[in-house]
Amino acid sequence: MPHPTPSPREIFASGPLTGHVAVPGDKSISHRALMFSALAVGESRVEGLLEGEDVLATAAALRAMGAQIERGADGIWRINGVGVGGLLQPQGALEMGNSGTSTRLLMGLVASHAITAAFTGDASLTKRPMGRVIEPLSRMGAEFTAYPGGRLPLILRGINPAVPIDYTLPVASAQVKSAVLLAGLNTPGITRVIEPIATRDHSERMLRGFGATVTVEDDAAGKIIAITGEAELRPQRIVVPGDPSSAAFLVVAATIVPGSDIVVENVGLNPTRAGIFTALRMMGADITELNPREVGGEPVADLRVRHAHLRAIEVPAELAPSMIDEYPILFVAAAFAEGRTVARGAHELRVKESDRIAAMAAALGACGVRTEEYEDGLCVQGNGGGAIAGGGTVRTHLDHRIAMSMAIAALNARASITLDDASPIATSYPVFFQSLDLLRGETLVPAA
Template sequence: MAHTAPQPFAVPAERALTGALTVPGDKSISHRALMFASLAVGESRISGLLEGEDVLATAAAMRAMGAHIERGADDIWRVNGVGVGGLRQPDTALEMGNSGTSTRLLMGLVASHPITVTFTGDASLSGRPMGRVIEPLSQMGADITASPGGRLPLMVRGICPAVPITYTLPVASAQVKSAVLLAGLNTPGITRVVEPVATRDHSERMLRGFGADLTVEETSECRVISLVGEPELKPQDITVPGDPSSAGFWLVAASIVPGSDIVVRNVGLNPTRIGLITALRMMGADIAELDPRTVGGEPVADLRVRHAALTAIDVPANLAPSMIDEYPVLFVAAAFATGRTTARGAHELRVKESDRIATMAAALGACGVAYEEHEDGLAITGTGGGPIPGGATIASKLDHRIAMSMVVAGLHAAATITIDDIAPVATSYPAFFQTLASLTQITEETHA
């Protein structure tokens, strides 16, 4: 979705966060719930679905390929699927807006169906390379024509039957893994993905829940996921837990702003997603898990977070796959710690909605934070708990996570930080600013 009118936002500083909140449904799980339900035979019901622009782009794409998807007055989404192999030729190109997850996963889905689909996106998404997905899908027989640099717009000519492959991920990427598994659904035989480093496993958990024959073998060197093709997926009732990536902004905000004490309800704590919580606890953050439980096969808890003095650490590189989307807000936490935090092992940040390493380096640097940029991360010298200088207008580069991360930084700044455009936040967290106002007790009049 193109944002033609920038929406600047001046961050209200030095206001403690207090109260309780519920974050939106997990984005990764929401995407997959819609896709897998669209491939099941019968009606699935999804509650807690994230209703941000990225997930709505997935819903629109699945409708365009034949699934019947409706949101009820009870906030439950009902999906009547077409069955594995039943996707139809869409009448027009699929517009993905800013959603890289939608694009990469749907490319996999289309690759093993006898249809031809063109994918388009906004300026940010069109700058993101798709080559790492194109490579394995081409090995399976799909014919993919991309714009220069392997970018959107691109066309996928699916093939049926596709060729099952065993594919070793060259970099840790849940999106590439999921794209290959989705292609494998309508492929006879066994499709295998080998992960040298484990990534988020929502696809594996949910595919098994829908009835796919999927096994995971753990060895000392790797993780091997094997999927038997052409299953009959059965409809499910799915409850989407709260998104740990969205919760991450509040975990850091409450940790750095003096006087803060919040409870974030219903946060998904899948072991492949809690790298930020692990890193923050290593830094001394006060994060307590309340009422741990299991919802829809995923571990969930309420998190109480109170302001704490953070200490710099060397972030273990092996945490990168479990916190790749949270690095920008981790960089913010580091800006307020005592000492020099080094956070590396995150090459993937270079090819997100923006180059998140360069963009966060520029943003923090403009606010007076001392940093050193590396190819795979940043080293940041913190304030020891005091406010950062601030006083800058931040170029968010149409990246929702950059915008929200720098809002968090601005909550403890000596001079006002202004975000140049907060419109992209709607892609993943439409209620972010309403929640901010509630936790900080700001009104429109106060902010104005």
């Protein structure tokens, strides 16, 4: 799948950020809401779905396998599912774009159906490892023909009935866990996943809501998540909370720009996802939770954020699973802190949409921030709170989080920062620049 023509963007420093803003729906929950609805019998309704490119790729793939998925004029998505075991043979390749979540979870769905599916993606996705999903799904009976290194494009030949397995995650990955659980949905018996380190638990929460039998037990080996196969899922009404990963960019923006005082509304605060806010508070960020509540089984609150003086920390490695996608914006916050922030234990950053350790080291370096790169993380030398030099052109590597992180860094830089390509931002936060416009009252213009 070719990537759109690059869209450079030059971003200038901002005055204080003020006002209220809502972020798009949670990407992880949006993917799962579509998938589980597609496996229920009857009509499910989803409000607040993230309408980014990644989630739309999931919707297109599910349509290709028989689900009826439509967006109403009222913004509500209506999904008429095929039932567990009812996925149909797709007539063409499933185009996943840049979405690793779509790919890995859909591989799990297809694995226990007697159909064959080809998965393709863009230049970034074809570099990402799929072997970690191929291995357990192969043990369940699925067969794969993949590009060398277990990468896309690949062909998956599912099997029915599949074989239930007990599988211990070799790396902390909610995507691998969810892929095995989804394969287990249509597999006779009980499929178990053992995770030595807890990961985001949206799949377990939502599967229970749809009527699947899912148990979670603590054991000396970690958490044991078990799903009883051949489930019958009931249609649901789902309200998707705001994405904490998207909110993190605005939280850091208000923290580093003097005089700022904003409220980010409706932010999902699932404890398996909220590590970034823990780390920022450790650094001295002024983040207050307003109106805490529960939406669709997920904890939610509005976050009031005011400018604060940040202090460097050594980021606890145990936070990594709950903030793995937020390290790039944490590195930006560290650039404005007092002292050297060290983040280790985040090997997974090497195999995201880009090598996020190397990409952020290069991006920050191009803008005058000193870093030291480790195999499993980064050390960032903060400047004590003043503006960074800026003035660089950042290679985003088709990675939405690199692009957004450096756009935030530009808000307190002495010279403008240019993104070589801002278009990947549409994969997760299509209205990112509109949100910034709202808070800063200025217009951001593309570079010439």
